[in-house]
Amino acid sequence: MKPCLRILLLVLFFGFTGMARSQQHEDWREFMEQLAEEEMNETAIENMHEELLQLENNPMNLNMVSREQLENFPLLSIEEADAIFRFLERNRPLYTVFELRNVPLLNIKTVEMILPFFHVGEMGKRETRLQATDMLKYGRQEVQFRFDKTLTPRAGYGEFPDSILERYPNRKYRGEDFYTSLRYSFRYRDRIQMGFTAEKDAGEPFFQPDYPKGYDHYGAHLIIHDIGRLTTVALGDYRLSFGQGLVLNNDFMISKSWSSANIARRTLPPKRHFSTAENGFFRGAAAVAELGNFSVTGFYSDKRIDANLSDEGDITSFKVDGLHRTPLEIEKKKNTREQVAGGNINFRKDRLQLGISGIFHRYDKMYNPTLRDYNLYSLRDSSNLNASIDYSFQFPGLIFAGETAIARNGAVATLNTLRYRFSGNLSFSLLHRHYPISYNALYAQAFSEGGNVQNEQGLYVGAEFSPFSKFSVTAYADFVRFPWLKYGIDTPSNAVDLYLLGTYTLSRQSFLEARYKYKQKEKNTAWPDENSRSVLPYATHKFRFRYSLDLRSGWNFQTTADRAHYKEKHFPAENGFMLSQNIGYRGRGPLTGDAYLAWFNADTYDARLYSYERNPLNTFHMPSFYGKGYRLAFSAKYAVNGNLSFSVKFGHTRYFNRDTIGTGTELIDGNNRTDIFTYIRWVF
Incomplete structure (x- = not known):
């Protein structure tokens, strides 16, 4: 042996x-594990991980938390956020976070998972004015430093004769064999967030004579809440999500297997981008204004991004790994200008929500992927325009939500969800999506099997039930059709995705x-x-x-x-x-x-x-x-x-x-x- x-x-x-x-045995980190197993976008996973850590380190006061804060919390569904807020309205002040176990519709799994994100503090009035003295006195500052190193030698850090490097310059990394990052943040209650990020990947040069800037990547952000009619103002690096993600979403990921209750999304205010991911965010300004039942969001972003270019200077694909270690990788660094602008108008009254979104983007080069049969219908232009309407309605025990979007070429994509709760122990979810091959939306990120909001038709059926108190079951079936060719598949194809999870709680100490x-x-x-x-x-x-x-x-x-x-x-x-x-x-x-x-x-x-x-x-x-x-x-x-x-x-x-x-x-x-x-x- x-x-x-x-x-x-x-x-x-x-x-x-x-x-x-x-x-508690339920852990949100298991959710991250499932995202990784489903091979979702690595940048989105890293952003999600950072956001949940930030929320865990700065738990929300149950006696002060607003409906909007609960709805923006990524681990709660629309129905669950509504149930918690209604419970808080009736029962404040709370004296312990464990009173969340009394919220109708919340199962034990959800309660134990979200407990670390809340605390019980004093009730009080929300501040209307920002006072510099209070900010300096009560503000919380944080410095984070990280250093990683692979102790086993790798080929890219070896010694090569000059004659070899002249012929094969990309065999050797330009930088040192360690990863390091430095992050600073300032937070004043739930009103102000600001900070900066600096990062260098292993192999990237660090304060070398021909690379004096130090770190490879820098970022900064400032988020201010509640300035008159402006509920949120974001400057610097931020992330946004409109509707179900058919035109814009560089925020939260949806996992099929985590919870069928969470498949419906909602428009979210700008959030800071504080992770070290070098893509999947905007750099510029965004603001949200409240006008009665209306919420209006506008944003603009202008930043340099990495791209792979053809001999003619066209963009063939985007380089999203953020690595700049070899001469070839360094040559691609920030070689393209990206401008994105858009907005959302959201109407909400009682249980009805309606939204209109639009986004326009432009590059300083032609986007022209190398022509292949599978990408015959891909966007080939330096700009594009997308617009959509999103909607949701809540009945007692039932939620209907969806979004229908159109691209500049006239292609229409749609996603619609229905969730029905038969009882506290049984719920059922249905999601249908139709993404034509001709629909192009480069900033979309929605529920899908193929990873893109394009060339996909699917029906998802999910259920959660507890036959008895100590046993819970989560299950789903997703049936997918790809009407056109895909990379690595020379014909239209199909997919089936099934999942079954059973959890038996032996006691509060084991499962x-x-x-x-x-x-x-x-x-x-x-x-x-x-x-x-x-x-x-x-x-x-x-x-x-x-x-x-x-x-x-x-x-x-x-x-x-x-x-x-x-x-x-x-x-x-x-x-x-x-x-x-x-x-x-x-x-x-x-x-x-x-x-x-x-x-x-x-x-x-x-x-x-x-x-x-x-x-x-x-x-x-x-x-x-x-x-x-x-x-x-x-x-x-x-x-x-x-x-x-x-x-x-x-x-x-x-x-x-x-x-x-x-x-x-x-x-x-x-x-x-x-x-x-x-x-x-x-x-x-």
């Missing part, structure tokens, strides 16, 4: 022993969870013995079983078994298996920590498995693995006092069946990789 497997079995055995204590995911899609397949290819269906089955136990002393044990089964028609099946154990300590002292050990065996990338492990604050890292090996990670946080804390994480991965890891400049000549993450947070 492998030594690491012996260790894992011992950890599993001791993980099931001990006395239990009361502790069991079983999950099944099934996805069937199609792709081009090359025949080994013939110079031809066909479009064939493939299916992926994923199973997960998880047990979690909390102990009185502050220890938590979470055991997870994952299995993946991938099968393409006419080809052998591919399988993956992972067994992992997470041990966490959250005592009353200044030191907290986690240890994670996983053993994995996956035949190929298609049968890969994901590692869910704790990370330092403001760090989202969820690697996937295939091959044979193990993953070991340790993390710790030490709070010097209530204002200063240090965090560190050590991660090590070893493979038993390979001699190298990665490719190209990221190639590691060996079978193991070791990373270290450090983080310092100072609040004053």
